[in-house]
Amino acid sequence: MAAVRQHIWASAIGSLVLGFLYAPILVLILFSFNDGRALSSWQGWTVKWYVTLAQDRALWDAAVVTLKVAVMSTGLATALGLMGAIALERGRHPWLELLLALPLVIPEVMMGVAFMLLFVVIKLPLGLVTVTLAHTAFNAPVVMVVVRARLRRLDPALEEAALDLGASIWQVFRLITLPLLMPGIVSGSLLAFTISIDDFLVTFFTTGPGGTTLPMRVYSMIRSGVTPEINALSSLLVLLSISLVAAALFQQRREVAR
Amino acid sequence: MHDCRSSGASRWCYAGSLLWGLLAVGLPLLIVLAISFATRETYGWIRWDFSLANYRDLLHPLYVTIVWRSCAMAAAVTGICLLVGFPFAYVMARSSPRWQSFWLMMVLIPLWANFLVRTYAWIFILRTDGLLNTWLMQMGLIGEPITFLYTPWAVLIGLVYGYLPFMVLPVYASLEQVNPVLEEAARDLYASWWDLFIRLLVPLTVPGIIAGSVLVFVASLGSYLTPDLLGGARTMMMGNLLQHEFLVVRDWPLGSAFSIVLLLLVMVALWGYRRVTSAAGPQEFIR
Numbered sequence: 001m002a003a004v005r006q007h008i009w010a011s012a013i014g015s016l017v018l019g020f021l022y023a024p025i026l027v028l029i030l031f032s033f034n035d036g037r038a039l040s041s042w043q044g045w046t047v048k049w050y051v052t053l054a055q056d057r058a059l060w061d062a063a064v065v066t067l068k069v070a071v072m073s074t075g076l077a078t079a080l081g082l083m084g085a086i087a088l089e090r091g092r093h094p095w096l097e098l099l100l101a102l103p104l105v106i107p108e109v110m111m112g113v114a115f116m117l118l119f120v121v122i123k124l125p126l127g128l129v130t131v132t133l134a135h136t137a138f139n140a141p142v143v144m145v146v147v148r149a150r151l152r153r154l155d156p157a158l159e160e161a162a163l164d165l166g167a168s169i170w171q172v173f174r175l176i177t178l179p180l181l182m183p184g185i186v187s188g189s190l191l192a193f194t195i196s197i198d199d200f201l202v203t204f205f206t207t208g209p210g211g212t213t214l215p216m217r218v219y220s221m222i223r224s225g226v227t228p229e230i231n232a233l234s235s236l237l238v239l240l241s242i243s244l245v246a247a248a249l250f251q252q253r254r255e256v257a258r
Numbered sequence: 259m260h261d262c263r264s265s266g267a268s269r270w271c272y273a274g275s276l277l278w279g280l281l282a283v284g285l286p287l288l289i290v291l292a293i294s295f296a297t298r299e300t301y302g303w304i305r306w307d308f309s310l311a312n313y314r315d316l317l318h319p320l321y322v323t324i325v326w327r328s329c330a331m332a333a334a335v336t337g338i339c340l341l342v343g344f345p346f347a348y349v350m351a352r353s354s355p356r357w358q359s360f361w362l363m364m365v366l367i368p369l370w371a372n373f374l375v376r377t378y379a380w381i382f383i384l385r386t387d388g389l390l391n392t393w394l395m396q397m398g399l400i401g402e403p404i405t406f407l408y409t410p411w412a413v414l415i416g417l418v419y420g421y422l423p424f425m426v427l428p429v430y431a432s433l434e435q436v437n438p439v440l441e442e443a444a445r446d447l448y449a450s451w452w453d454l455f456i457r458l459l460v461p462l463t464v465p466g467i468i469a470g471s472v473l474v475f476v477a478s479l480g481s482y483l484t485p486d487l488l489g490g491a492r493t494m495m496m497g498n499l500l501q502h503e504f505l506v507v508r509d510w511p512l513g514s515a516f517s518i519v520l521l522l523l524v525m526v527a528l529w530g531y532r533r534v535t536s537a538a539g540p541q542e543f544i545r
Binding site for chain 1: 267268271272274275276278279280282283284285286287289290293342343345346349350352353361363364365366367368370371372373374375376378379380381382383385387388389391392419422423426476479480481482483487497500501504505510513514517520521524528
């Protein structure tokens with residue numbers, strides 16, 4: 001009897017919390033298919049808001065900027081993160097470790113402010129370049145953490161064997177270390193890519209002409225009022241980031257299973 | 259052999275990483291620190307000198323109120339996340355392995371959905387003519403719409419919604435380590451439900467509770483988007499004040515001093531967390 005009651009309690013708590021976490025997003029997606037401007041009552045199915053989105057030039061421009069920033073910053077962050085992971089894992093540098101991990105704990109709003117001031121002080125005009133650099137800076141530690149976890153489980157004997165057999169350091173890195181780290185690099189950069197696409201706050205502070213990303217567009221749309229188009233755009237963004245992260249997780253799981 | 263490898267490639271990696279750390283982390287923070295001691299000139303530009311005037315200005319009741327409000331809001335969010343997150347984490351930890359990975363996945367997914375969109379979802383629901391008011395009125399529970407949006411309550415809901423997973427994950431990790439046999443033993447000894455909770459589960463999961471609380475507290479303290487979109491003028495938090503000083507008033511020295519204070523608050527929370535978790539293993543909390 002007690003067990004049954006416990007089970008009911010468990011199910012109730014579980015479904016309440018999951019409902020709280022998911023209902024807002026699901027409602028948002030559902031109403032992006034709602035026919036009619038009335039935002040709070042269901043009027044029937046439509047995809048016209050998605051059609052409207054597709055015809056919005058400014059939105060396409062923002063999507064292109066977002067993609068450019070995400071691709072470039074992910075590339076740079078991956079290179080830096082890999083470098084940092086090797087440096088920290090192959091030597092003892094507690095202070096460097098603290099420095100590199102700092103962006104993971106600093107409030108994002110402060111990161112945004114600090115980068116804005118840096119760019120102003122070195123007189124780099126705010127825009128696409130500054131947004132990309134700022135994204136690189138907060139994404140590199142993310143890649144570093146993921147790659148480092150992988151590097152830690154790497155058997156050093158593999159690299160040593162290659163060195164003993166006369167491979168150069170560069171050959172060892174390219175033929176042994178890099179391929180073995182690849183799963184970590186892939187999932188780390190997928191996470192970085194997702195964070196870059198979704199970032200609002202740091203972009204908000206470091207952006208300028210030519211640096212308007214999709215979240216910036218969404219923000220200004222929200223500011224000027226709730227519309228079904230925002231629901232449609234929001235749904236697309238949510239599906240995009242969730243599928244990217246699912247890909248990253250899947251990549252990691254496949255590795256664990258192997 | 260080992261030396262050969264570390265002397266070559268990893269030394270280059272070290273030099274490169276050091277450069278990265280100094281340029282991308284050290285330099286921006288130093289600039290903020292330097293500007294926090296500078297003076298504001300007309301047209302929003304700054305004069306480089308050394309004064310503590312900005313920090314003194316922060317003692318103005320208006321700013322103190324905002325710091326106090328941010329800390330109170332962050333504490334309330336942390337408390338609610340703990341109240342909601344602990345039972346949920348317990349349910350997770352006591353389900354079968356297959357279900358555990360399902361729950362884990364379900365908690366992680368929202369964390370990766372765009373934060374801006376997740377906040378917008380609450381605007382959509384809480385607006386005066388939003389879903390919640392419409393449903394409540396259709397059910398006849400209320401006569402006219404209630405103002406949910408642009409109140410501290412909306413900010414509270416938004417922050418709890420945003421950061422609940424930060425609490426659930428570490429608490430779950432701790433609870434999962436607690437051997438269920440201990441609970442059975444306690445029950446056999448006629449421990450009540452409440453005793454089980456207060457004298458067994460909570461003491462054994464203190465590290466997870468603290469980790470979750472620090473994560474939620476720090477994230478809430480530095481929040482910008484949630485109070486900005488869901489709150490009104492009366493719910494301005496530290497993040498909003500920062501944005502206001504930098505982009506609206508353009509008083510960079512004062513804004514910089516304020517961000518140093520925010521950073522210090524975050525560092526104190528993290529330092530306290532490190533101290534508590536490294537000083538005492540879970541066993542030491544059992545009496």
